[in-house]
Amino acid sequence: MFCARLLPSSRLIWGRVRRKGEIKLRRLSTEQEDRHLKELVACYRHNGHAKAKIDPLDLSYRSSREIDDAVEKVKSLSSAGSFRGLVHNDGLKNLDELVDYLEHVYCNRLGLEIHQLSSEEEKSWLIREFEESATKFQLSSNERKRMAEQLIKSQAFDTFLGKKFGHIKRYSAEGAESLLSFMSAAVNYAAKDGVEHVIVGMPHRGRLNLLVDLFELPPEVLFYKMQGNSLVPPDIHAFGDVLSHIATSVDLKCNDKSVHVSMLPNSSHLEAVNPVAVGKARARKQSRGNGQDDKILCILCHGDAAFPGQGIVAETLNMAQLPQYSVGGSLHIIVNNQLGFTTLAEMGRSTQYASDLAKFIGIPIFHVNGDYPEEVVRACQLAIKYRTLFKRDVMIDMICYRQWGHNELDDPSLTQPLMYNRISSRQSVPNLYAQEIATAGLVSEEEMKQKEKEYSDCLNRALSSTGQFQPQETPCRNHWSSMVQPSKNATVWDTGYPIDALKLIGVKSVNHETLSLHPRLLKSHVEPRLKQIENGSSIDWATAEALAIGSLLHQGFNVRISGQDVGRGTFSHRHATFIDHSTNESYVPLNNLVPKQKGFLEVANSPLSEEAVLGFEYGMSIESPMNLVIWEAQFGDFFNGAQIPIDAFVSSGETKWLLQSGLVMLLPHGMDGAGPEHSSCRIERFLQLCDSDEDALDGDRVNMCVANPTTPAQYFHLLRRQMIRNFRKPLVVASPKLILRSPLATSSLMDFAPGSTFQTVIGDSVPSKTVKKVIFCSGKHFYALNEFRQEKDISDTAIVRLESICPFPSEELKKELAKYETGTEFVWSQEEHQNMGPWSFVYRRFQRQLNVNLMYAGRAPLAAPAVGDAKTHRKEHEQVLQTTFL
Structure with missing residues (x-):
């Protein structure tokens, strides 16, 4: 009787014949042996990460039964077969050398996980590059020395803060110092590929190290803050944020190139900054024009517990390849402490790896041992090359540890005694690497100690000079320099627009060129609008919106409106995008008002997300004051899915970080019998978030505006006011449902004329x-x-x-x-x-x-x-x- 043994790929490994109660191996042909050898190689390529030595603490035994079985089966073959062409190494002579080579490449300190990719082209490219880099990747002597100095500086920085500010939580990089090697490499490799702008979103861990040691934040600024002082000048209306949330914007020199790095401020909702960073990256990309994907790089740092644990991560990942949310691929790194606050990994997630969530968008994942900074840099190089070539996200899972628990005031041994027994008995990453390059003869350990002392002396000098430090932060810099902080007085802005121009915009807003539109759309939307414009009366809500957006485009502003089905509108009222009824071709009439139109309207039908999408739109809004960014909830109450970005960014971004935003939130609102979930946009919640004074007369200095307009003209003026003013404030609009088409809620075209304004x-x-x-x-x-x-x-x-x-x-x-x-x-x-x-x-x-x-x-x-x-x-x-x- 014939039996078959199968690999996970369901391929025949060997045949067995039962004769008189015995099982004997059947001799296989050379062709069959070659096939089995290929299956062995494929097994390593797909499962090697499971056996890789990626845990610096060796807390769990790592192995791959699939690999062990495959090796055992192939070794039972009668001959070695042919090795040529199996791997990217033609010097192999026998089976043992092949297995040793595969173990070295795939089961070492860097593992590759690619089985989730659907593209065979991407898989083949990754395999080739990964195998070649395993033997050819090598940093120069100068690069290794610089990296050793960088790691030692980071260690000296943390030691210094521990001595001088031992009572302050600083969320140090200790145990994860290779993050600095990764970030330095990412900026440098990206610069070589032509990247000019890097936007970084990250939580607390190692943030201060990056700010000072890599992104050139003067240490006296940090010390001044750590001494309890505010970084906001006294004449600025803002109140700042805590130490671990501060940000920077700096031009870094990378050989002969300059790269602008923006590290965004973050909140204590660790992953909430993800979509904000991606949104800002997209807006930066758009400001440079089409075809500029390669000039912008978004880097997102994650925590190993937060990455699988917070839904905003999945929502942000889901946007990665959507045409109106893509940034040409983001570079992700998980700083994997193997611990979430005090919760061990096996109690905080249901997956093998912290990075498993990223598999659902089919991107490659590199698992790397954080004790080996050179391997971290190799992973970074491969990731950057992949992202540049394929314009897709890529993930690095850097397994490391936390030297001091959740923060420096914590005692993690109370709940993780085994883990912290191992941590306390091991040498630091910087010291291990210093020993490695000392052994290589590049630099002596004494020289490294001298470097550490010199940097500590430098920090001491900076600390002693904080008495003379004065905050110089200005509220509006660079391309925001035309904006000001508003005064306490209420201002009135002429937001009207010439009638002739409005008539042109109104007609053009329903111009469908040669498109074949649905007859119902022609009758219910196009013809009524043309009649409204011709008569100059009965202007409804959707027409007023088109006139507002069109007039801003006409003036050179850019407008983006996003949300679920916003092109049509939840109530089928907007139709900012026309769809050809026979070809499905889409057309945005407002982008064709005049020849060589400067302003551009982007209509983004969003995924079924509120939290990440609103965070994304906020990120777009803080990039440039020339962008009017509008987010519309499908129904008003759906905003509560985005409560975290509303609380952490929209309502408080200016007072914490001096970031102005003109984001508009349209929230369909009204008690019309629709039931608990589709009636109220909960105006009271937004009003509770406003910093309006109960006793003082309110002017323009509130943190955000909340309006409940009753006419289309009022809505028109609200939208235009967002861009005409010389400052930006978030705007919450309790927008209508039933009165969208009500003949009682209409306006005359003269209500939009010059000299008219929003009536409070x-x-x-x-x-x-x-x-x-x-x-x-x-x-x-x-x-x-x-x-x-x-x-x-x-x-x-x-x-x-x-x-x-x-x-x-x-x-x-x-x-x-x-x-x-x-x-x-x-x-x-x-x-x-x-x-x-x-x-x-x-x-x-x-x-x-x-x-x-x-x-x-x-x-x-x-x-x-x-x-x-x-x-x-x-x-x-x-x-x-x-x-x-x-």
């Missing part, structure tokens, strides 16, 4: 002397109140709209209040529940700033944003109206 308050035309009650409200609710007033023929009640909620329009409200007689009743009415909406924000300001006591009319407090059945919703709605007026 819209008063009423009811004669003030007849008014006994003034109802203050915001947004869509105005139309329900006005309709009720007309139905009930109520003539003694005025309705005043707050279009801007933050900044709170105190001065405009004072003018409005002055119209009414003493004894007039003032009511705040809202459709949201009492614990939501603007109520908790506005009533205290009415009281403290305007000396007005407001009565509340609205829904009672509720745990959910809305009820779940239509009958209860309608009953509540009627009660709100009755309570407001009666």
Whole structure:
């Protein structure tokens, strides 16, 4: 009877014949032997990483049963077969040499994982380069000496901080010093490939080492901060951030080339900076024009627990090859401490490697032992070459350890005694490498000690000079130099635009050239817009948006709008992108307003993500003040999937890091019976994030703006104001749903003309002397109140709209209040529940700033944003109206 043994690839290894109770090997042909040898090589190439010596602590036994079985089976063959062409080494003479060669290449200090790649071309290239580099890669003597000095400097830096600032958490590089070797190599190799801009996003670990030892941050700046001082000059309205979040921007010399490096500020949500860095890289790439992928490199550093543990990582990876989010490939490195805070790897993830999450986008992964900086540099070189050639992300998993636990004040031996027994008994990475090059005769250990002493002396001098240090940071630098920090006063900006130009934009916004459009789209979108422009009246929301964006493009600004199905719009109202009904060809009419148009509109239908996409858009917005970046939630409440970037970046980026952003968030909002999840954009949360003063009159110095506009013209002016002003602030717009097409919520074309502006308050035309009650409200609710007033023929009640909620329009409200007689009743009415909406924000300001006591009319407090059945919703709605007026 014939039996077969199979490799994981399901290929026949040898045949066995059973005769009279015995099993004998059947002699295989030379062709069969060659095939089995090829399978042995393939087994090493695919599984060698599992056996590689990549753990500097040797905490777990690493082996590959597949490799062991393959070797055993091939050695049982009757002859060695042919080795020529099997690997990139033609000098092999026998099977033992082949196995030794494969062990050296694939099971050493650097492992290669490529089975997840779908491209055979990429696999073949990686195999060839990996095998050749295993024998040919060699740093020059000068490069090795420089790297040894760099590592020793890092060690001296950490030792110095430990002695002088032992009470401060610094998240040192100790145990992961090879990160500096990686980053230095990445910048240098990238420069050789023509990269001019490197954008770095990273968490705390080793950040200070990189800032000072590699990115040329003066050490006195760091010491000044560590002494408890603020790096924000006293005349700047900002409050700074903690030590481990600070950033830098510097030009580095790489041989005869200059590379600009931007290390972005980060938050304590370790991976939240990922999409921000990628977004900034894309905006930088676009500012240089198409075809500039090779000039920009995004480097993302990760933690081994955070990488698989935080969903924003997967969301960011998923964007890597999407056409409107790609940056030509990012370079990733996991600083793998084999520990997350105090949690061991086997308790913090369900995968073999911390890097396994990256497999789902089919990119190569290099696993490298952090004790061997030269191998880290080799991995970096291979990764850079791959990224340059294939324009794809690439991952390096650098396995290392933390010398002092989560931070320097921690005692990790309480929970990881075995790990820290080994760590405490071993030499440091810099000392190990110094010994290696000393043995090679390149430099003596005494010279290295002298270098360490010289650097420590340098740090001491810097520390002694901190008394003379004065923060010089300016709020707006480089291409942001035209921007200013706003004053406390509220400013009014003429955001109108010439009518003739608006008519041109309106017509061009639905010009579909030779495209064959869906008949329904022609009837419901194109023809009505042309009619609106021709008549100059009944301008709806979508047309106003097109006029705002088109006018900004006409002036040379760039606009990007992203979100889920934004090209069409959730409510099929926008249609900024036309799709040919017969060919599926896409066309953006607003990109063809005039010949040689300077401004460009990018319409990005995003993946089903909020957190990473919003972080990405924020990153784009901080790159240039010439970019209007808009993110639209599919429904308003979907923003809460992006709460971390909103909290950590959007609402606080300027006060922490002096980064201005004009990001616009469109959040469809309104109580219309849609149930708990699709009603409210939770205006109250954004107002709670605003730094508006309850007592002082608000001007432009708030951290972000929150608006609930009621007309298309108001929306038009809001968008234009974002770019016309000489400063940038994030803008949250509670945008409409039901009133997108309402004939009551339209504007005249003259409302967009020069001299017009955004009105923070819209008063009423009811004669003030007849008014006994003034109802203050915001947004869509105005139309329900006005309709009720007309139905009930109520003539003694005025309705005043707050279009801007933050900044709170105190001065405009004072003018409005002055119209009414003493004894007039003032009511705040809202459709949201009492614990939501603007109520908790506005009533205290009415009281403290305007000396007005407001009565509340609205829904009672509720745990959910809305009820779940239509009958209860309608009953509540009627009660709100009755309570407001009666």
